[in-house]
Amino acid sequence: MSGTTPDVRSVDVRRYFEVPRHRWRTVLAVAVLGVGAVGGYAALAPSSYEATSLVRVSPVGTDPFSSGRTPDQLVNTDSEAQIARSSDVAGLAAASLPGGRSPEAMRAHLAVTPSSDTATLRLTYDAGSQQAAIEGVNAFATAYLAHREADARARQEEMLRDVEEALDEARAALLTAEEALASAVEGSAQAREADADRQFALRDVQALSDRRGDLRAVSFEPGSVLDEADRAAAGSPADDTLFLAGGVLAALVLAVAAAFARDRLDRRxxxxxxxxxxxxxxxxxxxxxxxxxxxxxxxxxxxxxxxxxxxxxxxxxxxxxxxxxxxxxxxxxxxxxxxxxxxxxxxxxxxxxxxxxxxxxxxxxxxxxxxxxxxxxxxxxxxxxxxxxxxxxxxxxxxxxxxxxxxxxxxxxxxxxxxxxxxxxxxxxxxxxxxxxxxxxxxxxxxxxxxxxxxxxxxxxxxxxxxxxxxxxxxxxxxxxxxxxxxxxxxxxxxxxx
CATH class of the missing domain: 3.40.50.300 (P-loop containing nucleotide triphosphate hydrolases)
Structure with missing residues (x-):
């Protein structure tokens, strides 16, 4: 061959456009199959929607600031996430919704993600419709806070009972000391001992009375819903517009790739x-x-x-x-x-x-x-x-x-x-x-x-x-x-x- 013959084997970007054009039947067939598969999946796959709510968790205690820590440091979000997914909370959530829903079935659709640096929980609930997802996550957020408040008040009542019992015992001890002091000879050792018992019992009564007052004054604010769900996003790919668009694009890319593969394998x-x-x-x-x-x-x-x-x-x-x-x-x-x-x-x-x-x-x-x-x-x-x-x-x-x-x-x-x-x-x-x-x-x-x-x-x-x-x-x-x-x-x- 002549030495002046052009080197047709040199790289030419036009070749990459010629292959799909010459293999248009392959491109069309693979693209139709790919788009059909995406459409079939979208038609047959069950619909799913996800709704999310953000809950702020407040510390609960008789004196939350006594330790010198911030409120966020006083809340264990990992433990609170387990409580939010508990059967008790699921029962409250199910009871708040019409239709007699199963608490355990609702639990299976709930996901709780604790924050690592703030006292917040992210609740995500998936359902077959947007409305069901919104109702479900809001019901769980409300039920969790209600359960937390009820639990805190129950512990308050228990602590008050313990303080009342201790206060009754201190009052009885005070009465006994006063009776012993009254019957003892003034200036005697028995009088001095009875007076010391009286002072000690008096201090107990005062301290327990203050403790009872503090318990009664404690605010048991369980937290609040920072972001209540009012919409639900597509939770399954079949309901996601981006997924469908991506599936169509992937089918087209696969079709072009198939054209190049066939061109490479074709010996004609x-x-x-x-x-x-x-x-x-x-x-x-x-x-x-x-x-x-x-x-x-x-x-x-x-x-x-x-x-x-x-x-x-x-x-x-x-x-x-x-x-x-x-x-x-x-x-x-x-x-x-x-x-x-x-x-x-x-x-x-x-x-x-x-x-x-x-x-x-x-x-x-x-x-x-x-x-x-x-x-x-x-x-x-x-x-x-x-x-x-x-x-x-x-x-x-x-x-x-x-x-x-x-x-x-x-x-x-x-x-x-x-x-x-x-x-x-x-x-x-x-x-x-x-x-x-x-x-x-x-x-x-x-x-x-x-x-x-x-x-x-x-x-x-x-x-x-x-x-x-x-x-x-x-x-x-x-x-x-x-x-x-x-x-x-x-x-x-x-x-x-x-």
């Missing part, structure tokens, strides 16, 4: 850039053709004709720069004569250059009626050239009869024919399509001055294209470029000639 040429990379040569044209076989381009203004004219416009200067008039059309489009790139290119060349000879050693019979021989028009030895319906174009087929081309391509007579034709001013197109063996194709390549490789999208194996390019490189046959035959849209497939 899928795009013009892929053909160029496999051949190590620039892409000259993408040729749209219909599904019909044995078809020559009929519409001179159609996209296929324009593609061949573009291919001609790029090839002729390249051939002239190389000083050759012999072009090999290395046809890898599949079954014999299916796309006829050699015949179509020869037709396009004849329109512009006037004298073109198409040698098709692999064709058996009049494979393309449009190029069917009309009359003998020269040749040499066993090879007979015939005129065709295309002005300026002569053709020789590989008939296994006198005048056939297949039997002489490996001999010197074939090279002599090619030389005589080019010396006479003709352009020679060697068409490798048909049922030629690999060795016969290589023989043709050895005679050519340059080659153009033609592959068919989704049918030509990348390995076959690369192998042929390597063989041509070993023969020092320059590859002028490659072309890719692609399916044409049905509405544009107006070419066929029976």
């Amino acid at each position: 040429v899928g795009s013009g850039r892929g053909a160029g990379e496999a051949a190590g040569a620039p892409l000259l044209a993408e040729i749209p053709v219909g599904t019909a076989s044995l078809a020559l381009v009929e519409d001179p203004a159609g996209p296929a004709a324009e593609s061949y004219r573009m291919l001609r416009a790029l090839l002729v200067p390249a051939l002239r720069r190389r000083g050759t008039r012999v072009l090999l059309v290395a046809d890898l489009t599949g079954p014999a004569h299916r796309a006829l790139p050699g015949a179509n290119l020869a037709t396009a060349l004849a329109e512009a250059l006037g004298d073109v000879v198409l040698l098709t050693p692999g064709w058996r019979g009049a494979a393309a009626p449009a190029l069917a021989p009309l009359a003998a028009a020269g040749g040499t030895g066993k090879v007979t050239l015939h005129t065709t319906t295309v002005t300026g174009l002569r053709v020789a087929h590989g008939e296994a009869t006198d005048g056939g081309l297949r039997d002489v391509i490996a001999g010197e007579e074939f090279r002599t024919l090619v030389t005589e034709l080019t010396d006479g001013g003709a352009w020679v197109v060697l068409d490798s399509s048909g049922d030629l063996t690999p060795s016969e194709v290589i023989t043709l390549a050895g005679t050519a001055g340059a080659a153009v490789l033609v592959a068919r999208s989704r049918e030509t194996a990348t390995a076959d294209l690369a192998s042929l390019a390597t063989a041509l490189e070993r023969l020092d046959t320059p590859i002028a470029g490659c072309a890719l035959v692609v399916p044409a849209p049905t509405r544009k497939a107006r070419h066929t000639r029976a």
Whole structure:
């Protein structure tokens, strides 16, 4: 290959846009499946909503500031979180709601998160509806504070009873000491001892009376709801708009990834850039053709004709720069004569250059009626050239009869024919399509001055294209470029000639 051939293997960001475009069916199929899975999950998954309430916990005690600590330090939020999830609190919450709800069932839907630095609890309740979630968390917040206040007041009553009992005992002791002092001789040891007992009992009565007053004056504020729930967020992904949007986006990303994976695993040429990379040569044209076989381009203004004219416009200067008039059309489009790139290119060349000879050693019979021989028009030895319906174009087929081309391509007579034709001013197109063996194709390549490789999208194996390019490189046959035959849209497939 020429040293000036562009390096088509260089990184090109456009390739990353071409793969999804060429693999659009894969992208569409995977995207539909992914979006359908997300939609199915959203439709079948049970709805769930979460409501949250923030509760401030106040310290409860007879003298909360006696220890010198702050109120937040006097509250153990971990213990309070366990109390908030207790059966007693759940029972109060269930009783406050209509419908006879089960306390244990409600407990299963509650989560309590204690704060590590402040005396607050975050209560979260999930339910099947927004209203149920809001009612549930607010019921638990209210029930927790009510339970805490009731528990504190119960402990207050218990402490008051203990103080009253101790106060009664102190009063009795005081009465006993006073009676002993009254009966003792003034100034005697018994009087002094009775007076000491009286003073001691009096101090006890005073202290216990003060303690009783303090207990009665203590404020038992259990706390407050800092943030009462008035709305509920989607608790399950099926009800989350962000989840649904993320699921759709993930399906699209997966679809594109699947397209790249399939492109990587597919051993067939899928795009013009892929053909160029496999051949190590620039892409000259993408040729749209219909599904019909044995078809020559009929519409001179159609996209296929324009593609061949573009291919001609790029090839002729390249051939002239190389000083050759012999072009090999290395046809890898599949079954014999299916796309006829050699015949179509020869037709396009004849329109512009006037004298073109198409040698098709692999064709058996009049494979393309449009190029069917009309009359003998020269040749040499066993090879007979015939005129065709295309002005300026002569053709020789590989008939296994006198005048056939297949039997002489490996001999010197074939090279002599090619030389005589080019010396006479003709352009020679060697068409490798048909049922030629690999060795016969290589023989043709050895005679050519340059080659153009033609592959068919989704049918030509990348390995076959690369192998042929390597063989041509070993023969020092320059590859002028490659072309890719692609399916044409049905509405544009107006070419066929029976």
